[in-house]
Amino acid sequence: MTYRNVVSAVVRALAAESINSTGGCDFEPKVQCAKQKGQIVGKEASFLLDCWVFGRLHKALNQQHWRVLVAKYSTHVERKHTAIAELTRSVGSPAPKRFLHCAVVTWALPKRPGMDGKRSTNVLPAGWYEMDNWSDEPYPIKTQERWRREIRKALEREVDEALLLAQVLLDAEGLIETKAA
Known part of the structure; x- marks a missing residue:
């Protein structure tokens, strides 16, 4: 495979730890079950590869x-929130701490078009996406926009x-499709 x-490799690998109810790449029971039937194929093989990745x-x-990938792509809520908190402490910005935290949270949990948070657990209440709520002190809107833009650019650069590092690693293992032109 x-x-x-x-x-897609990163998303599947990060989702693999949320597949079972215990939270973690619990592939051994699945592999043992698959071995009893012969070789590991199908969903079990894909799941095993995702866990390995x-x-x-x-x-x-x-x-x-790792933190930036977990914050952006993980479906494991607890790990995602931990990564967001750690990123908030590591991102450099002249913005106040609360503003910085809100900028990182809304980057990691972006507002989806047409969604009011009714069907998705990864959508914040509407107030979170309004920059005026990100600080108790009044700052000019241009300053707030600049801070948010710089924070997001720094996070996207890290992603x-x-x-790129993941691409090199997975290419070396032959796990990324290569299409002939």
Whole structure:
């Protein structure tokens, strides 16, 4: 099995830990069950590969790159919130702490078009997306926009770096599809 691209590999690997009820890549019982029937194929093989990629990326990437990928792509709520909190402490910005925290949270949990948070647990209440609520002190709107833009650019730059490193790693393992032109 190969992944279409590095983003799909990262998303599947990060989702693998949320698949079972205990939270974690609990692939051993599934593998043992599959072995009893013969070789590991189908969903079990895909799940095993996703768990392997999760472990490989977690070990190979530095903590900051891992955090930024978890904050952006993970479906594991607790790990996502932990990564957001850690990113808030590590991102440099002249913005006040509360503003910085809100900027990181809304970057990691963006407002989806046409969604009011009724069907998705990863959508914040509407007030979170209004920059005027991000600080108790009145700052000019241009300053707030500049702070938010710089924070998001820094986070996206880190995501790009992490995905590039993941691409190199997964290419070396032959796990990314290569299409002939």
